[in-house]
Amino acid sequence: MKNKKYIRKKAKVYTAESLIEGIKSGNFTALSKAITLCESKKPSDRDMASTIVSACMQIENNSIRIGITGVPGVGKSSFIESFGLHLIQAEGKKVAVLAIDPSSERTKGSILGDKTRMNKLSIHPNAFIRPSPTSGSLGGVAHASRESILLCEAAGFDVVIVETVGVGQSETEVRQMTDFFLLLMLAGAGDELQGIKRGIMEMADGLLINKADGDNLKAAQLAMREYRNALHLFPKAKSGWTTQVGLCSALENTNMDVAWNMISAYEKHSKSNGYFLTNRKDQLDSWFQKSIEEILHQKLFENEKIKADYHFFSNKVISGSLSPYDAAKQLLDGFL
């Protein structure tokens, strides 16, 4: 052992230009590395990420972005495994899967979960699976996901799936970065505890009842009819599209074509009436507004005077000697 030489590999140095070239040529390592920059909070990383994203935005593509949500236990990962393989094998697509999870505690589980549950998809050369960032605010995580979508598209992925991992918080964010929002549900009792609120159903462009197999098939068919009736009561979506309801079984790998036909029909519908493009522009504009708020917030708390004064005013507020609004006004007098 004495004479054994330890050879330390020299860390490869990436530049924005080399990563852009790598992404354009479909290199997975370059794509991963660039996404890591998007997820970073380091200013130099963020600047580099921004350069890459701006370059990637110029690369034409014809992608569709699909948001997928549903409560834990509905079988999201198995569905994405089945659906992703269908898209690759039957439709000739390249599929990227991103997860978004604002709760860092749950994330550790989901990384392991994604890797083990999507075991066929994750090793397919036409698929790219990226677990959710391990930390950060929902705003930060969503920002990184928006950038990651653009990078995946520049790398040639024509279907980008964004999966909500946490419960309740991230649906609106995912809806705002995708073209089509798919809600997975289960048939049977206890639906009121499944986290399905009217607001989320209203967001959905498609609703699939998963685990429609074996003994569960009849209940799933009944649920499908019920949801179809229920959806009639909902106000019409801005897209002019009527939410579709279908059945599938990720376990038995059935009706994956139903899912894809639903999404293709939506794409055709929304491209022909102009909503597809309008929606993408609205999403860019709202991302712009969110970026403004984020940068403002960040600059504020980098300011030395704010850092020094913050606790002084916070204590005054908590002790009841100053109203929160007055305290905020006085704190900001030192900044603006």
Place this chain on the structure above:
Amino acid sequence: MKNKKYIRKKAKVYTAESLIEGIKSGNFTALSKAITLCESKKPSDRDMASTIVSACMQIENNSIRIGITGVPGVGKSSFIESFGLHLIQAEGKKVAVLAIDPSSERTKGSILGDKTRMNKLSIHPNAFIRPSPTSGSLGGVAHASRESILLCEAAGFDVVIVETVGVGQSETEVRQMTDFFLLLMLAGAGDELQGIKRGIMEMADGLLINKADGDNLKAAQLAMREYRNALHLFPKAKSGWTTQVGLCSALENTNMDVAWNMISAYEKHSKSNGYFLTNRKDQLDSWFQKSIEEILHQKLFENEKIKADYHFFSNKVISGSLSPYDAAKQLLDGFL
């Protein structure tokens, strides 16, 4: 008709001091006028509101703040009418009711609705009912409601009820400005469409199944047992309190004491373990943070250069020639 004299009443001039004195003496007109200032967007009104709020915060009181939510049709207004009258008549309380509704479209209906549905409570001298502000962002509306709560308390109201009027958006805000969060529910089929998501159930300190009367009583009893079982699966609340489930009928005016006993038990529990006060302090601190963000945002869009540049950058983003993050950074370079 020719000789008829039109007498124009001279508009009464209010000062912050006169309104503070009026509120302290329990004058409803002064209270209403001050709440209107809290809801205003005019800087001079906001300053005056701030002075009044800071003064009112100093007035000791022993109030409890109750948030009430539930989907349309659950009977929120009838419940508040019944419950409010019970508190006044059986418990000797003074009751203020505030509504919070971020969707201005629905508000017109709710103002009319509040007045007609709470017809006994609204004319009782120990009750004060304030419809929700007619416009503004959720943030602005919530800010006004937080201030209004403090004003009502200074005016001697010992129970302040904050009712969510809109669906899905305002629950979290109302939870963050109250001590006890009550979820009204209905028994029977279709619960999954009632807007009850796990997240909202998790927020609730108490759950009341309304319309537990007549033919509906059995279903309500069954639902009560089911919810009690279901709540066992939920993680323990930070307060250490176990969510209570009960039945009531606003129509038949039954079990209003059950509702009050639930809330009183919570108050006793959370005051004895210190959570009551900790929670109020946390709420003040989070209100402080929100005020900072609001003022920053407001100052930004008052800035002439930002106003002039905003559309230039927004157009670059929408046309895809600049990433949202880069655009936001460049826009803010002119401000900070």
